[in-house]
Structure formats: C-alpha cells, structure tokens
Amino acid sequence: MPESTLPARTPALTDARRFDAVVHVMLRRAILDPQGRAVQATLERLGHDNVETLRVGKRIELRLRGERAEVEAQLERIAATVLSNPVMEEVRTELHEVPPDAV
Numbered sequence: 001m002p003e004s005t006l007p008a009r010t011p012a013l014t015d016a017r018r019f020d021a022v023v024h025v026m027l028r029r030a031i032l033d034p035q036g037r038a039v040q041a042t043l044e045r046l047g048h049d050n051v052e053t054l055r056v057g058k059r060i061e062l063r064l065r066g067e068r069a070e071v072e073a074q075l076e077r078i079a080a081t082v083l084s085n086p087v088m089e090e091v092r093t094e095l096h097e098v099p100p101d102a103v
Contacts, residue, residue, distance in 0.1 A: 016065040018098040021075050025084045025091050026057035058083075063098070071095065 027033050033055045040054040060083050064071045075093050084091040 017068065017071075018102075019064050019066075019068070019071050020096050020098055021062045021064055021071075022094040023060040023062070023075070023079045023083050023091060024057060024093075025060070025079075025089050026055060027088060028090055031088050068095075068097070 027036075036055040039056060040051055043051050043054070062075070062078075064075065066074070072095055075095060079091045079093050080086055
C-alpha cells in the first residue's frame with residue numbers, strides 16, 4: 001500500500017495545556033467592502049443615519065492543545081495561510097489559556 005502524502009497526526013496530548021484562540025479577519029482599508037456598504041445602507045434606511053462607517057469581517061474561534069510557543073506559531077500560520085488572504089485582508093489573533101477544569 002502506498003505511503004500517505006497527508007501529514008502525520010500529532011499523538012494525543014493528554015497533559016498538554018489548552019488554549020482558546022480567536023482570529024479576526026478584516027478587509028484591508030484600501031479594499032472596498034461591498035457587504036459593509038450594503039449593511040450600512042440598510043441601517044440608514046432603517047433610520048440609523050448616525051453610522052458613519054461600517055465594515056464586515058470574520059471571527060473564527062479555535063481550541064488548540066500544546067505548549068504556548070508552539071500553539072502561538074501554529075495559530076499564526078493557520079491564520080495567515082488558511083483563514084485569511086494576506087493580499088486583501090488583515091488578520092489579528094488572540095490566545096487565552098483554558099483553565100484545566102474547563103470543558
């Protein structure tokens with residue numbers, strides 16, 4: 001049987017620390033945001049005429065296991081290569097350790 005070209009999975013990390021991560025993705029300011037403009041126009045039609053600007057983005061939540069430095073590096077790679085388009089979007093990440101007794 002041929003060897004798989006998929007990367008090997010990391011063994012279960014039963015004693016590893018867990019982290020909740022949030023990735024925020026927004027179009028760069030120089031890029032037009034048609035979805036944001038449509039939402040802003042709808043708000044204006046509904047009488048919310050004090051909304052000066054509105055942009056729409058993405059929020060992605062992940063839970064990761066491992067050592068903090070490795071998880072941070074992995075999260076940055078995932079955010080830059082899978083969850084965003086670095087040519088058009090800006091990305092910001094947050095990482096918070098999950099208490100050991102949390103579900």
